[in-house]
Amino acid sequence: MAMPKEASGEVSGHNPRLCEVDSASRFPSLSALSEQPRIVDHLVRSGCLVRNKQAVLARASLSNLFSHQLWSYDMWRGRMARVAELADAHVADDWLSAAFCDMIAEWQAQLQSLTFSFARVTARLLMVTVELLRRALKLELPDVPFDDEVLEHLAPVDTEAVGALQAWLPFLISHGVAFDEESAGEVFRRLAERLRSLARPEDARPSSPQPRQPEIQEETEKESVQIPGLEEWLETLALSAYLPKTRAWCSKVGASTLQQVMEKWEDLAAELPLKDLQKRRMGKACRPSAAGDDRTIADLIARASAEGRLFGPEDDPYILLEQLGKGAQGTVNRCWRPKHRGEEFAVKRIALQKQFRLQRDADRTKERLKAEANILFSLRHAHIVPGSWHIGRVDFDTRTQGQTPWCTHE
Known part of the structure; x- marks a missing residue:
């Protein structure tokens, strides 16, 4: 790298005062730099040096910039970017470039090692979090399967953070665990409590025999x-x-x-x-x-x-x-009757409200529905479930929406 013309005659890279290096920081001493105003100005503009109020040069951030402290990952990246910026600024001669190159090489090696370690720790942490979440789901929702992709998506979510429920809400509803936000919130609170319980050191590394552990294992495996x-x-x-x-x-x-x-x-x-x-x-x-x-x-x-x-x-x-299923004409749901002690039924829900509102003659529409239901009830076929049919009220009040047409097959 070429020296400034003002300094090239006397200090062509061999001036012992200019090349004097502080043993602690491996950078030229301030007294030597003070004789080279052009280099000093460039260093000041680049942020390497600052002038105090008495116009006395003071070492700025170089010693801190290259100090061997344990910074966070983002701080390390910021300092590495600053080193690269200073190296490209052409602020000094060969002696300063060499110092920068040595320091850059050292810090690049440290940053690469730190980046690799950080990635390894992050991957390991995600793996542990996924397994912890998988165990909590098996204990709280043993009959609901969650695939690995969903677990990896939900594992980083902090259950204590505001808005954590919103991240879980679509998955709880789509997996049939909850019907709305209120029921999903109840399931989410139980799951968060289970995660906190499993994350406690006494639960993660039990120091004494746990008589209930076989019971928990038996529950999750069944x-x-x-x-x-x-x-x-x-x-x-x-x-x-x-x-x-x-x-x-x-x-x-x-x-x-x-x-x-x-x-x-x-x-x-x-x-x-x-x-x-x-x-x-x-x-x-x-x-x-x-x-x-x-x-x-x-x-x-x-x-x-x-x-x-x-x-x-x-x-x-x-x-x-x-x-249970959905088609072009409606949806099929599971249902039960409390007085029948849990007997299970299936119901097909068809949106008839729009038909009643659009029809001028609502009574005629109701009669047609009754006729269609009676024809269906009279059919006997291998693909039609036999049984008794019951027709309920089919009058629909568009003002109160209090009367819902229904019929059942048992």
Whole structure:
């Protein structure tokens, strides 16, 4: 690199004062640099040196710039970028360029090593977080499969951060775990608590034998069954936290309906196990023809009605559950009837509101629907499920939207 013409005659790179290097910082001493105003001005403009109020040169950020401190990854990258900028500024002669090149080479090696270590730690942390999330989901939602891609997407989400629920919301609804934001929030809170529990050191590295560990492992390995109305029933008893264990117990004993669960409630209470007050509450709800049983059913019906999941006859309505399929004419959902102790049904939902609003003669449309239903009920074919059909009210009030047309096949 060529020297400035003003300095080339006397200091052509061999001036001992100019080449005097401070042993601590490996950079030219201030006294030598002060004799080269052109180099000094360039260093000041480049940010290497600053002048104080007394116009005395003072070393600026070079010593700090190259100090061997443990910075964060972003700070290391920032300093490396600054070194590269200074190296390209052509601010000094061969002696200064050599110093920069040596320091750049050293820092590039350190930055490369740090970048590799950072990437390794990040990958390892993601792997551990994914496994922790997978375990929490198996304990809280044992019957809901989440693939690896979804887990890797959700693992970095901080469950304590604002807006974490919004990141989980579409996945909880699409996997059939929740119906709306409120129910998704409840599931998310349980899952976040489970993650905090698993992340505790005493849970991660137990120092003493844990008698409940085989039980947890047994629950996660068993295939849980979906029992219509089970979740709602436990919620009315304030026992929602026992839903995963209850499903595992149902798989073990072969219970497939809510009626079978309620008939064996004492065995279930002992398996969970429930506290005395919880056991009495469950026993009261499972007594046949008891007033408590009627109140439980009334609570289920009231909640389903408030959520818009109720249809059918008023004395024995249906409660709408998760969606099973969807077509051009409507959707098919699973449903159950509280008074039938968890018997399972399927319902096809067809949007008729628009048809009633657009038709000038609503009565004629209703009669046509009745005729079509009667024809369908009279058919006998291998691809048509046999059984008894029931036609409900088909009058639809466009003002109140309180009357919903329905028919059932059992």
